[in-house]
Amino acid sequence: MARPLIGLTGSHEIRQSSVPGVPLQAVMLTDDYARGVEEAGGLPVVLPYLADESRVLELAMRLDGLVLTGGNDVDPNLYGQEPLQGLGTLEPERDRLEMLLVQAMKRAQKPVLGICRGMQMLNVALGGTLYQDLPRQWKGKIQHSQKAPRHAYAHTVKLKPGSRVAECYGKTAIRVNSFHHQAVKDVAPALKAVGWDSEGLVEAIESEGRWPVVAVQWHPENLWREDEGALGLFHWLVEVAASRAADLASSGM
Numbered sequence: 001m002a003r004p005l006i007g008l009t010g011s012h013e014i015r016q017s018s019v020p021g022v023p024l025q026a027v028m029l030t031d032d033y034a035r036g037v038e039e040a041g042g043l044p045v046v047l048p049y050l051a052d053e054s055r056v057l058e059l060a061m062r063l064d065g066l067v068l069t070g071g072n073d074v075d076p077n078l079y080g081q082e083p084l085q086g087l088g089t090l091e092p093e094r095d096r097l098e099m100l101l102v103q104a105m106k107r108a109q110k111p112v113l114g115i116c117r118g119m120q121m122l123n124v125a126l127g128g129t130l131y132q133d134l135p136r137q138w139k140g141k142i143q144h145s146q147k148a149p150r151h152a153y154a155h156t157v158k159l160k161p162g163s164r165v166a167e168c169y170g171k172t173a174i175r176v177n178s179f180h181h182q183a184v185k186d187v188a189p190a191l192k193a194v195g196w197d198s199e200g201l202v203e204a205i206e207s208e209g210r211w212p213v214v215a216v217q218w219h220p221e222n223l224w225r226e227d228e229g230a231l232g233l234f235h236w237l238v239e240v241a242a243s244r245a246a247d248l249a250s251s252g253m
Contacts, residue, residue: 003043004064004241008033009101009118011071012049012093025049032221033069033115039224040234042241049093053100060104065111065241068098068118070219073182079129086133088181099125106211111240113233114215116180119205122215128188134181140199144178150222154178157203157218163194164214165204168236169229176203176218183217191215212240 010029017024027046034044042065050056060066073088075095098118102125105112114122120130131137134144146154153175159166166172184202187193195204195216207213214237220230 002245003041004238004245005062006037006042006044006065006067006237006241007047007060007063007101008037008044008067009069009094009098010046011091029069030221032224033067036221036224036231036234037067037238039231040238042234042238047097047101049097056097056100057104060101061108063105063110064245065237066101066105066113067237068102068112068114068121068215069221070116070118070179072117073132074117074120074124074130076130076132079124081129081132084132084136086136086181088133095121102126109211110244111212111237112215113237114205114213115221116217116219117182119215119217120182120184122213123184123188123191123205126188126190128184128191129186131183131185134183134201138183138201140197140201142197142199142201144180144183144201146178148177150177150179150219151226152177155197157195157197159204160194163204164206164212164236165194165216165233168214168232170232171229174229176216177222178218180217212244 010027013028015024015026029046037044072091075090098121142155154177157174157176159172161172191205193202194206203217205215220233223230
C-alpha cells in the first residue's frame with residue numbers, strides 16, 4: 001500500500017541570493033516537520049503558494065492529510081478584531097492559503113494536524129478567536145517563549161483523559177516545549193479544548209465530530225526523536241490518513 005501523501009505548509013519569504021538579480025520568493029520550512037512525517041510512515045510534501053485558488057483546492061484533493069506548521073501571527077481581522085499592541089509580523093498570503101486548505105480538508109473529511117501557529121489558524125478558520133499577545137492579554141505568569149533550546153522542555157500540560165492527544169502520549173500529564181506569544185482564546189464551535197497549562201491556557205484542541213483534527217500549541221517536530229508521545233502525534237496523522245485513503249480507494253472514489 002502506498003504511503004499517505006501529507007502536505008505541509010510553510011512561510012512565504014524573500015530569500016536573498018548572491019547571484020545578481022531580483023530577490024527570490026521561497027517557501028521556508030524547517031526539516032523537522034517533514035522528518036517527523038517520514039518517521040511516522042508518511043510521504044511529506046511542502047506545499048507551494050499557487051496563484052490560482054482552484055488549483056490550491058485541486059492540490060488539496062490529492063493530499064491524504066495536512067500539517068499546518070508554526071510561523072508568524074494570524075491576522076486578527078480574520079476573527080473580527082482590530083490589531084492590538086504586541087501583534088507581530090503577519091503573512092496575508094499564508095493566511096489565505098491555509099484558510100483554503102482547512103476548508104478543503106474539512107469538506108473531504110481528511111485529517112489535519114496543527115502545530116503552534118497551525119493550531120491558532122485552525123481555530124480561526126473554524127470561527128474561534130486568539131489572544132493577540134499573551135504578555136498583554138493573559139493573566140498567567142508561565143513563560144511561553146522559552147529561552148532554552150528547541151528540544152528542551154519548558155512547562156507542563158494537562159490532557160483530557162480519552163482525548164486523541166492523551167492517547168498519542170499514553171498519559172494525561174506531559175511536559176512540552178513552548179515558542180509562542182499568541183494562543184487560543186475562544187475555542188471554535190467545531191472544536192474542543194483537550195489540553196491546558198497549569199494556569200488554564202488552552203494548549204491542545206481537537207474536532208468534536210467525525211472530521212479528524214488534532215492541534216497542539218507546542219512543537220512536537222522538535223521533540224519526536226526522544227519523545228514517543230510527540231512522535232505519536234505524527235503517527236496519528238499518518239495512520240488516519242492511510243485509513244481514509246484506503247476507504248476512498250475501496251469505494252471507488
